[in-house]
Amino acid sequence: MKLTKILTKKITSFWLLSLAAVAFVFLLCAFISVIQLTYVFQQQKVTQLETMLVEQGKLQQSSPLSTWLPPVLSAYGAVHFTLSQGDNVIYEYHPDEHYVTNSRLTRYQSKLENGQQILLIMPPPFTVNHLGWSELGILVIGFVAIGFFVRFGYAWYSRELDGIEQLALRSKLILEGDLVQAAQVPTNGKPRMINRAITKLLADLDDAHKERGRLDQFIRKDTFLDKQTQIGNSIFFQNRLDALSHNQKMIAHGVLMLIEFDDMDLVEEALGESGLKAMFTLTTEAITTILAQYEGSIFARRSYQQLVIVIPQLSLAEADQLAQRVLKTCLALPFYGLGNPDNFLHLGSAFFKAGDLQVQLIEEAEMALRAAQLQRVNNWFMYDKGAVDEEIAxxxxxxxxxxxxxxxxxxxxxxxxxxxxxxxxxxxxxxxxxxxxxxxxxxxxxxxxxxxxxxxxxxxxxxxxxxxxxxxxxxxxxxxxxxxxxxxxxxxxxxxxxxxxxxxxxxxxxxxxxxxxxxxxxxxxxxxxxxxxxxxxxxxxxxxxxxxxxxxxxxxxxxxxxxxxxxxxxxxxxxxxxxxxxxxxxxxxxxxxxxxxxxxxxxxxxxxxxxxxxxxxxxxxxxxxxxxxxxxxxxxx
Structure with a gap:
């Protein structure tokens, strides 16, 4: 980015220098042309004077030179004039003698056709002509116009280069990985086609990142979620249970609950596959709502007809209340008349403490579930070892x-x-x-x-x-x-x-x-x-x-x-x-x-x-x- 700004300044400086050089050459050529033009004009005057002198000498009855020549020389601005024939001076004109020795004067010496010689000394032609107010006004207007157009061109050139700097800034942000900031840079970079292409590519890249996130979430869902209920599957449950244990021993206290539906074949026969899915959806949504207040809870489908809940940091009394609430909520769902409505749902709970074996915990939960099923009514059973950690109490x-x-x-x-x-x-x-x-x-x-x-x-x-x-x-x-x-x-x-x-x-x-x-x-x-x-x-x-x-x-x-x-x-x-x-x-x-x-x-x-x-x-x-x-x-x- 710094290099781009340096190059921009160099290009702008080069442009201004080139424009100044062109203007200087133009003015110099104009000045030289004006001087040259004045010399040519003065030379033409001298030639006319020579022609006049030759014509005057051919006429037999001509007026004396002192009659008509001084006004002409005065009009020419001459400071000295001598007309001679050999060593004889025919006519001499010098209104101001001290000008003759000035080295800046222009001297014209020539020999006429009749053998006469002339010496004409005149001031430099460009010093005779002075600029008037009209000429000065035109000159000032010209310089102002040149300055205005130079300023306008510089502003236009700077705007064009600013667009290039914005492209460079966006490119720098992209290379640094700051894609969000690159997308937020004002989109007036130039060339506009390149700027629009970068904007489109950034939008496509952002959408690709989101699509990658959606793909990642799909992979996780396909790996760890049950397709029918959209809660954790058996792999998810085992991973989370392993995280709560160390060397197969639980690292905190809590409760594990197994929920099992009986006669699922009869339910599927009565409701069909879509009806069975709807039943599980309603059940999981109701239980998920209950578990929302328990931080770190685990809810998964362990098998075809069995759900599992694990809640760490839960006391024994709170576990009893939760089991009753889950059973009551599930039984309130519209599943009556399917199979045996009075012996349809059972829940087995096992309370665990830090240091309890993971395998033993699952066995105790399954024993509690079997004990609830043996009662042959919709019921729950808590496997209680009778020892509760004092810290939990x-x-x-x-x-x-x-x-x-x-x-x-x-x-x-x-x-x-x-x-x-x-x-x-x-x-x-x-x-x-x-x-x-x-x-x-x-x-x-x-x-x-x-x-x-x-x-x-x-x-x-x-x-x-x-x-x-x-x-x-x-x-x-x-x-x-x-x-x-x-x-x-x-x-x-x-x-x-x-x-x-x-x-x-x-x-x-x-x-x-x-x-x-x-x-x-x-x-x-x-x-x-x-x-x-x-x-x-x-x-x-x-x-x-x-x-x-x-x-x-x-x-x-x-x-x-x-x-x-x-x-x-x-x-x-x-x-x-x-x-x-x-x-x-x-x-x-x-x-x-x-x-x-x-x-x-x-x-x-x-x-x-x-x-x-x-x-x-x-x-x-x-x-x-x-x-x-x-x-x-x-x-x-």
Missing amino acids: KGSVRWRSFLENALVSKRFFTLQQAVVDSDNNILHYEVFSRARDNQGNDVRATLFIPMANKCGLMPQIERQILEQVLFGLMVNNHATYCINLSLDTLVSRAFIRWIQSTLLEHRPLAARLIFEVSEDIVVKHQANPALVKALDMLKKMGAKLAVDHVGQHVVGTHYIQEHHFDLVKLHRSIVRQVHQRSENQLFIRSLIGGLYRAEVKVIAEGVECFEEWQTLKILGVSAAQGEYLDQITGSAS
């Missing part, structure tokens, strides 16, 4: 009191996990939070974050964590840190004002921060102006943006480029056993292919073995984090 009031005391006493602290690239070099650290109770025991984030969201305390907690990172971790090193922000924090005016003023005061630290947002938040609330404004502000401050839990839900990926995210983190359900799951590999290839021309790095979280890491590198994943990489780098803390 805390009520909302006790949780609020605990969190507020922890904030006042500053009992929240941070843990770090390294994110490494394909060469096992540390790129940055992700920061996790923990809380400490009055007895000095650590409370996991998976326990207090859901309750903090319910109590509206996440902005205060995340501000305290961010203060520890800015004024604690970042003081003694030059590392980059990644911090997760919740929706409540991003739309909190108080937090946004604080983080904006803090980053303005400590501007160098902003470049070493990565703010991470969940994909679910971005997709569901991307129309929220407060969220969009907050993300844009963090980006302009110099911080990077990351979106995590990508792949947890089946959504398009166009939002990644719309909000200018720098990093994309794959959900652990996509990463887990990726070397054995071709569906997950297809999703990762599709995601990386869609982001090929964007400056976005794809990162995997939850890498637990060598095979997973090797497969991810082959697929094109830029970096990863997890227990396996912590063992290699020795950076877990």
